[in-house]
Structure formats: structure tokens, C-alpha cells
Amino acid sequence: MAAAAASDFEPWLSNKLKSLKTDEGVFGSYISGILDSADSIDDKKDALEGILSEIVDRDMSIHVTEILDKWESCQLKEESPKRTSDVDVDTQLSKLLESQAPTTTTRREYTDEEKKIREAILSQYSQLSDNENDEEDIEETESPDLVKNTNAADVASAARERREQARLEAQRKKDKDKEDRYHYAI
Numbered sequence: 001m002a003a004a005a006a007s008d009f010e011p012w013l014s015n016k017l018k019s020l021k022t023d024e025g026v027f028g029s030y031i032s033g034i035l036d037s038a039d040s041i042d043d044k045k046d047a048l049e050g051i052l053s054e055i056v057d058r059d060m061s062i063h064v065t066e067i068l069d070k071w072e073s074c075q076l077k078e079e080s081p082k083r084t085s086d087v088d089v090d091t092q093l094s095k096l097l098e099s100q101a102p103t104t105t106t107r108r109e110y111t112d113e114e115k116k117i118r119e120a121i122l123s124q125y126s127q128l129s130d131n132e133n134d135e136e137d138i139e140e141t142e143s144p145d146l147v148k149n150t151n152a153a154d155v156a157s158a159a160r161e162r163r164e165q166a167r168l169e170a171q172r173k174k175d176k177d178k179e180d181r182y183h184y185a186i
Contacts, residue, residue, distance in 0.1 A: 009035075009074040016067065022055045035071045044068065 013031060017024035034047045048064045056063060110118065 008077065009071055012070055012074075013067070016063075016070075017055075020055050020063070027051060027055065031067065035067075041068070 010028070010032065013028050014024040017027050017031075031048065031051060034044055034051075037044070039047070045064055045068065048067060049060060052060050052063050
């Protein structure tokens with residue numbers, strides 16, 4: 001909402017600060033930040049008076065009132081179309097959901113021939129995987145040059161050692177802090 005309201009307000013504020021012969025980049029973002037905050041109108045007014053007291057010498061309350069009025073009018077302009085668009089979005093969404101038929105998945109029925117082919121393929125792959133396991137066992141027993149891969153076990157062991165080391169260091173630090181507090185108390 002604040003970003004939308006800024007579309008009309010920011011250029012106006014920039015021109016207003018230029019007319020007061022001040023840096024609109026610095027003061028403009030600061031003033032916008034104050035106006036975007038969740039503070040009460042009185043708090044915003046006080047903060048604006050504090051800023052404008054550095055910029056203008058007289059008619060400060062007129063400038064504050066003008067800035068607040070412009071800010072509120074820009075907010076009202078931006079809020080009214082947004083409310084109608086919310087209703088439009090809800091209406092459009094409900095129409096879209098109503099128009100979409102629920103998607104259902106249908107289970108395909110295989111013919112007897114397709115079932116036989118599928119079973120043959122599956123049995124062939126299951127035989128291959130069984131044979132591969134047997135061949136690996138044979139290779140391991142027959143070939144002493146091959147070394148078992150222990151990478152996963154090594155990594156897990158190293159991680160366990162790091163955790164244990166970190167736990168011990170944390171305990172040492174905790175004990176040292178406790179000892180330091182005891183010595184400091186004495």
C-alpha cells in the first residue's frame with residue numbers, strides 16, 4: 001500500500017523539497033520513511049516538524065499540514081482501486097476454479113500381450129541384477145588386490161570426531177567461563 005501510494009506522492013514531495021531549496025534525495029526518503037511508519041498522526045507530525053525545522057525558518061506548520069494532507073490523499077486514491085481489484089480477483093479466481101474440471105487419473109488397462117511383454121522385461125532385469133550381485137561377490141573373493149570402498153564410513157567417522165571435538169571444546173569453554181565468573185565474584 002505504501003509503495004503504491006508513493007507513485008503519486010514521491011514526485012510531489014520531491015518537487016516540494018526542491019521548492020524549499022533542500023536535498024530531496026536525503027530528506028525525501030527520510031520523510032517517506034516517517035510517513036510509512038505505523039506511528040500515530042501526531043507522532044508523524046512531530047517528526048516532520050523536527051525535520052522541517054532544519055529546512056525552513058517560518059510557516060513550518062503549513063508545510064507539515066500540506067505534506068500530511070497530500071500523503072493521506074495519495075493513500076486514499078491508491079486504496080480505493082485496490083479494494084475493487086481484490087473483489088475482482090476473488091471473483092475471477094472462483095470462476096476459474098469452477099470452470100476447471102477436477103483432474104482424474106485413469107488407469108490404463110493392458111492387453112494380455114502387453115502384460116506378457118512387461119513381465120518378461122521385468123523378469124529379465126531382475127535376473128540381471130541377481131547375476132550382477134553374484135559376480136561382484138565372486139570378484140571380491142577372488143581378487144585380493146581390490147580394496148573395499150570405505151569412503152562413506154570414513155566421512156561418517158570424521159564427522160563424528162568433529163562433533164565430539166566441538167562438544168569437548170564447548171564444555172571446556174563453559175567450564176572456563178564458570179571459573180572466570182567465580183574468580184570475578186571473589
